[in-house]
Amino acid sequence: MAGRRAQMMEETKAKLVRAARQAFAETGFADASMDELTAGAGLTRGALYHHFGDKKGLLQAVIAQIDGEMAARLAVVGERAETPWRGLLDEYRAYLEMALEPEIQRILLLDGPAVLGDPSRWPTQNACLAETTRRIRALVADGAIPPVDPEAAARLLNGASLHAALWVAASDEPEAVLAKALDAFRRLAEGLVRA
């Protein structure tokens, strides 16, 4: 049976992840206090260290959750497009828009790499990157674009999008900068298409 006990435990973990997600997004990982965070969830640091080991462990859990959500959103966008190529472009547009969300930017793009190192080494295997890699692989297989290492292309495009997002977010005139970034991005992406 599921067990009332195990269910409570999952609820506790969920509460902690929820509180951490908010705290990390608002304050940043380094300045987030574990005491405040857990108190906000009606718990103490005891629960935290019991379930997640340490502060970094909690960050990993938060990142895994966000990464999963992002991958799901990307897959939907990519599936909806008329052609696979449009699907890829739409996915990256969506990726850039997500990277503009403060929560994602702060936790996944800034603190994540600094605290846990390169994303590809994270225990939770970057579902988001896997999604775009998969799509590029399909394009190559269909002959829609000349052969290229799918993971390499995906990583470079992700990196470009990420930086574009940081730029747009820090800008004084986000709309104008976003337009420039999207234009330049399309130019780069079309480099994959040329013979």
Next chain:
Amino acid sequence: MAGRRAQMMEETKAKLVRAARQAFAETGFADASMDELTAGAGLTRGALYHHFGDKKGLLQAVIAQIDGEMAARLAVVGERAETPWRGLLDEYRAYLEMALEPEIQRILLLDGPAVLGDPSRWPTQNACLAETTRRIRALVADGAIPPVDPEAAARLLNGASLHAALWVAASDEPEAVLAKALDAFRRLAEGLVRA
């Protein structure tokens, strides 16, 4: 007169920056102890807070130094090339190689953005980005590539290079991965050339 006093002061600051650079590179910003760091330079935290205000101030000084060095190296590489377009590609190859150096990767690419936010907002105006932007602007002005916002293109390419470097650095077989990354990068960059 120059003043023996002022000279000593510069030497002190230089010693602190040097020690910080090493400590940040080895331990990472968050885990670097100011006590140990300053003691290693034969000083105390007093000197540090007197000259740099706080821990972040010291990081800014370190980053400014590294950024300046990188920009200088890039300029040399770009100047040496036979055509402006080759110059740009060479610069990015050099950028990627620099991003593979642990010190640069740790301090400038991981901790820097996490602690200080988007690089474009740093007091020390990203000399490195300015260099690549300048070169792309020249290419557009010469008609070598179709019009594109130079800063946007530079930022996207920098972002792509940076991610490629993280990937290569974390890889088990760096040479193979580096080759893939460079190939994919060339493909993207050539997107700027198409009509």
Next chain:
DNA sequence: GAATTGACATACGGAGCGTATGCATGTTCA
């Protein structure tokens, strides 16, 4: 040569993390 400035050291307070310990509830098994 007295006064002032500034470079740097020392001393102090507060906050935060991780661990060791305690408790109370749920589970297992004779």
Next chain:
DNA sequence: TGAACATGCATACGCTCCGTATGTCAATTC
């Protein structure tokens, strides 16, 4: 069913570390 055991979580403690306030001594100024 009740006693032994395991586990989710709280409490208590020590340690490290940052930032500031205060002190000191040399150098410069007049």
